[in-house]
Structure formats: C-alpha cells, structure tokens
Amino acid sequence: MTGLNFVGAGLIVIGAGLGIGKIGGSAMDAIARQPEASGKIQTAMLIAAALIEGIGFAALFAA
Amino acid sequence: MSTTKQTFEIYSLKKYRKYILVLKYNSIHLHKILETKNYKCKMFKKTLFFISLITLFFTVKTTAQHDQTKEHEVTHVTPQDTHSTEHSTKKLSFKDQIKADINHHLLDSHSFDFTHDKENHKYYGFPLPVILWDNGIHFFMSSKLKHGEDVAESNGNYYKLYHSKIYKTDAQGTINYEEGAKYPSNISPLDFSITKSVFMIMLVGLLMFLLFGGLAKSYKSNGMIAKGAGRFFEPIILYVRDEIAIPNIGQKHYKKYMSFLLTVFFFIWFLNLLGLTPLGVNVTGNFTVTAALAIMVYLITTFTAKKDYWMHILWMPGVPVILRPVLALIELLGTIIKPFSLMIRLYANIMAGHVVLMSIIGLMFIFKSWIGSPLSFGLAFLLSLLELLVAALQAYIFTMLSALYFGAASEEHEHEEAH
Numbered sequence: 001m002t003g004l005n006f007v008g009a010g011l012i013v014i015g016a017g018l019g020i021g022k023i024g025g026s027a028m029d030a031i032a033r034q035p036e037a038s039g040k041i042q043t044a045m046l047i048a049a050a051l052i053e054g055i056g057f058a059a060l061f062a063a
Numbered sequence: 064m065s066t067t068k069q070t071f072e073i074y075s076l077k078k079y080r081k082y083i084l085v086l087k088y089n090s091i092h093l094h095k096i097l098e099t100k101n102y103k104c105k106m107f108k109k110t111l112f113f114i115s116l117i118t119l120f121f122t123v124k125t126t127a128q129h130d131q132t133k134e135h136e137v138t139h140v141t142p143q144d145t146h147s148t149e150h151s152t153k154k155l156s157f158k159d160q161i162k163a164d165i166n167h168h169l170l171d172s173h174s175f176d177f178t179h180d181k182e183n184h185k186y187y188g189f190p191l192p193v194i195l196w197d198n199g200i201h202f203f204m205s206s207k208l209k210h211g212e213d214v215a216e217s218n219g220n221y222y223k224l225y226h227s228k229i230y231k232t233d234a235q236g237t238i239n240y241e242e243g244a245k246y247p248s249n250i251s252p253l254d255f256s257i258t259k260s261v262f263m264i265m266l267v268g269l270l271m272f273l274l275f276g277g278l279a280k281s282y283k284s285n286g287m288i289a290k291g292a293g294r295f296f297e298p299i300i301l302y303v304r305d306e307i308a309i310p311n312i313g314q315k316h317y318k319k320y321m322s323f324l325l326t327v328f329f330f331i332w333f334l335n336l337l338g339l340t341p342l343g344v345n346v347t348g349n350f351t352v353t354a355a356l357a358i359m360v361y362l363i364t365t366f367t368a369k370k371d372y373w374m375h376i377l378w379m380p381g382v383p384v385i386l387r388p389v390l391a392l393i394e395l396l397g398t399i400i401k402p403f404s405l406m407i408r409l410y411a412n413i414m415a416g417h418v419v420l421m422s423i424i425g426l427m428f429i430f431k432s433w434i435g436s437p438l439s440f441g442l443a444f445l446l447s448l449l450e451l452l453v454a455a456l457q458a459y460i461f462t463m464l465s466a467l468y469f470g471a472a473s474e475e476h477e478h479e480e481a482h
Contacts, residue, residue: 043306050460054404057411 009060016056023048161425168343168421169414170227171260173205177342191262195222197231197252205256222252229254260346267333267346271326303328303462311466316473320466323363327356328462335413335454339447347457348414350406357406360465361399368472375471405464412457416450 027045031038167176176188190206197220205224207215214221214232223232230238230249238247257265278293289297303325308317334346346352364372374380376394378387420443427439 046456047460047463050408050456053412054408057415058404058407061407061411 012056012059016052019052020049023052157429161428165418165421165425169345169348169417171258171345171349172227173224173229173256173258175259175262191257191259193229193254193256195229195252195254195256197250201252229256259344260349260352263334263337263344263346264352267330267337271329271333275329300325307459307463307466311463311470312473313470319367319473320363320469323359324462324466324469327465328458331356331409331461332455332458335457336451338413338417339450339454345413345417347409348417350410353406353410356409356461357402360405360468361402364398364402364468364472367469369475371475372472401464401468405461409457409461412453416446416453420446420450 023045027041030041173193174188174190178187190204193201193203193205193207193215195201195217199218201217201220201222203215203217207217214223214234216222216234221232221234222229223238224230225238225247228251230247230251232238232249239249241248274292275296278289278296281290281293282288304317304321307328308321308324312320331347334352338345338348376398377391379390379394382390423439423443423446427436427443430436430439
C-alpha cells in the first residue's frame with residue numbers, strides 16, 4: 001500500500017475545501033442579509049480561510 | 064507627561080484630518096477629470112503599459128529558463144572531471160534538467176546566480192562570501208567553490224560544495240558515504256555564510272529602512288502630508304494601525320507593538336513579491352526564515368505578557384480546580400503551537416505556490432506541441448496573478464494573527480469568578 005500517501009493528501013484537500021466552502025457560503029448569506037457589514041464579514045472570512053488552509057498545508061507536509 | 068501625550072494625540076489626529084480633507088478635494092477634482100476624454104485616454108495608456116510590463120516580466124522569466132534548455136540540447140557532453148562524484152556533469156535527462164532548474168529557483172545557494180548553463184560551465188551572477196566556523200573562522204568568496212566542481216582551500220582545510228551543502232574533505236575532494244546512508248558522512252562545518260536569502264533579507268531591510276525613514280522625515284518639510292511614493296504607503300500604514308492593531312490589541316497598548324507589526328507586514332510582503340520575480344530568490348519559502356519570524360512573535364508575546372495572560376493559561380478562573388492542571392498543559396502547548404502554525408502557514412503557502420508555478424512553466428517545455436505550450440503559459444500567467452494576491456494576503460494574515468496574540472497577551476480586565 002505505497003500509494004496511501006496520495007489518498008491521504010486527497011482527503012486533506014477535501015476537508016479543507018469543505019471547510020472553506022462552508023465559511024464562504026455563510027459569509028455570502030451574511031452579506032446578503034446586511035450589505036453594509038460586508039467589509040467586516042469579508043475580513044473575517046479571509047482570516048478563517050487562512051487558518052483552515054494553514055492546517056491543510058501542515059497536514060499536507062505530513063502526508 | 065500627560066499633557067505632552069495629549070498634545071501628541073491631538074497632533075496626530077490633526078494630521079489625519081488634513082489627510083481626509085486632501086482626499087475629499089482630490090475626489091471632487093477627480094470627478095470633474097473623469098468626464099473629460101483626456102483622462103480616459105491617459106488611463107487606457109496607463110493600463111496598457113502596466114499589462115505589457117507584467118507580460119514582459121513573465122516572458123522574461125520564462126525565456127530565461129528557455130535559453131538554458133535550448134542550449135542543453137545543442138551542446139555535447141563535457142568531459143568528466145577527475146573529482147567525480149555521483150552528480151558529475153554527465154548529460155541529464157530533460158526531466159532532470161527541469162527539476163534542477165526548479166530547485167535552483169526554490170533553494171538557497173551560496174552564490175547569486177541569475178541564470179546558469181551547467182553544460183558550458185557558464186554562470187551569470189556574482190559570488191557571495193562564505194563564512195565557516197570550523198575551529199577558527201574561514202572566510203572566502205564562493206567563487207573559490209566553483210559551484211560544486213572544485214575544492215576550496217582555506218587555512219589548511221579543504222571544503223567542497225556538494226548538493227548545496229559545504230562539507231569538509233581532503234585535497235582530492237572525496238565525499239564518503241556510509242553503508243546505505245542518505246547523506247554523506249563528511250563533517251560539515253557551521254555555516255554562517257551570506258547566502259542568497261541572507262543577502263536578500265539584508266537588501267530588503269536596507270530598502271525598507273531607507274523608504275520608511277525617508278517617508279517619516281519628509282513629513283516635516285511637507286507640512287504633514289505625504290508626497291510622491293509616500294502617498295501609496297500611508298494608507299497601508301494607517302490600515303495596519305486602525306484595522307489590525309487597534310481592534311486586536313486595544314487603544315491602550317497598541318503603540319508598543321506597532322513597530323513590529325508594521326515591520327513584519329512590509330517585510331513579508333516585499334519578500335513575497337521579490338520571490339515572484341525572475342531573480343530566483345525564494346526567501347519566505349524557507350523554513351528557517353519563517354521560523355525566525357515565528358520565534359520573534361513567540362518571544363514578544365512571552366515577554367510582554369501581563370499577569371492576566373498567565374492566569375488564563377496556567378490557572379484559569381471559572382474552571383473546576385481539578386481540571387486546571389490538565390488544561391494548563393494544553394494551553395502551554397498552545398502557546399508554542401500558535402507561532403508554529405504561523406511559520407508553517409507562511410512557508411507552505413509561498414513554497415507551494417512557487418513549486419506549482421515552476422512546474423507549470425516546466426510543463427511548457429515538455430508539451431512541445433502548438434497548443435500545449437501556450438495553454439501552459441496562460442495558466443502560469445493566471446497563477447502568477449493569484450500569487451500576487453497570496454503575497455499580500457499572507458503578509459496580512461501573519462500580521463493579523465500576531466496582533467491577535469499580542470492582544471491576548473496584553474489585555475487586562477477585571478473579572479469575577481465565573482468568567
């Protein structure tokens with residue numbers, strides 16, 4: 001089972017993609033509800049996305 | 064003392080107000096200009112110039128690599144030299160050549176090479192000093208190492224560059240391998256040399272010093288508004304202060320940390336941008352550089368932390384006493400893991416971006432068809448645009464998270480038992 005490294009890498013990407021997608025989706029909903037807060041929501045969305053991507057990359061190195 | 068502080072606050076606010084007035088005047092003026100055709104023409108020319116500059120930039124990057132591979136196919140094999148190790152100058156396959164070029168862009172090296180031609184032993188660039196500590200300081204220029212093909216002699220010791228690392232050898236330059244080991248068993252001395260990354264860090268530091276020092280000094284003679292290039296940086300500095308520092312650290316203590324936050328933001332941003340140029344410098348995509356930045360963040364949070372910070376980590380109020388030691392251990396680990404994640408995030412983002420970009424450019428030479436190469440070029444171009452965004456974003460994220468940690472360290476509030 002030498003190729004399991006790549007299966008792990010694929011799983012990591014799925015996890016990160018789902019997480020960031022969910023955040024992006026709820027950010028869209030929030031902006032739709034209250035367009036004047038879009039600046040703050042955008043900032044928070046970027047921060048959360050960067051954090052999740054950090055975990056993703058850290059795990060990608062282990063795999 | 065408090066009156067001077069007060070006057071300083073009013074003084075800085077005054078500067079801010081003037082800036083807003085200037086902005087209002089400019090925007091009104093701009094509106095009138097927008098209606099004239101002259102402005103549209105100028106704007107169009109400016110955007111055209113900018114786009115052509117970007118494409119020229121990236122074509123230069125790709126042609127620099129293209130020249131090497133072209134010459135590789137034309138020239139014949141050079142004779143092997145007597146100090147031959149495993150990687151002597153025999154004809155490399157195409158894929159290995161591309162891998163070597165990618166490594167040249169991603170890894171650090173002891174001399175600053177803009178481009179090289181391994182087959183003809185031609186290197187365009189300049190050598191950097193090599194400083195070794197091996198029972199005494201050895202100092203020589205890296206041209207003595209001759210890019211890994213010759214043995215450098217210094218004070219009776221012989222050193223050879225092998226796979227970008229300096230090893231101590233004998234006069235013949237033999238590299239010894241133990242049985243089945245991955246790395247040679249020669250000793251390698253402590254390496255303090257000025258490599259490419261160190262040189263770029265010093266250069267960027269000098270650039271930032273001159274740039275922002277000049278900007279700060281110019282305020283006096285310009286009546287408290289920024290002129291010229293300062294007009295680009297002032298909103299960014301104010302953004303770092305008003306959107307990153309003050310919300311996270313609080314109005315009382317943010318001034319202590321402002322210098323570090325500003326430095327780190329511009330340092331990472333400029334280094335990321337320089338990594339995208341054809342120079343082949345990849346400073347932030349290097350574990351050690353990001354580790355140094357993360358260590359500095361850790362030291363600052365540890366040594367400027369208030370009592371409340373340690374209370375929250377070690378003996379948190381509002382938690383049953385039995386659980387407190389367990390949570391204290393986890394929180395202590397957390398203090399180390401947070402800067403560690405800062406390091407990994409910056410390193411991985413930049414390194415991954417460069418690897419993918421270089422691989423796609425290399426793909427352009429593997430697809431020798433009429434459709435594959437332009438498509439790869441287009442993809443490389445789009446990815447480079449994304450990399451520009453990532454450069455600024457990573458700098459912003461690093462600064463924001465550092466501000467968050469500083470804010471957690473320096474916050475003080477009264478709390479009851481049930482927090």
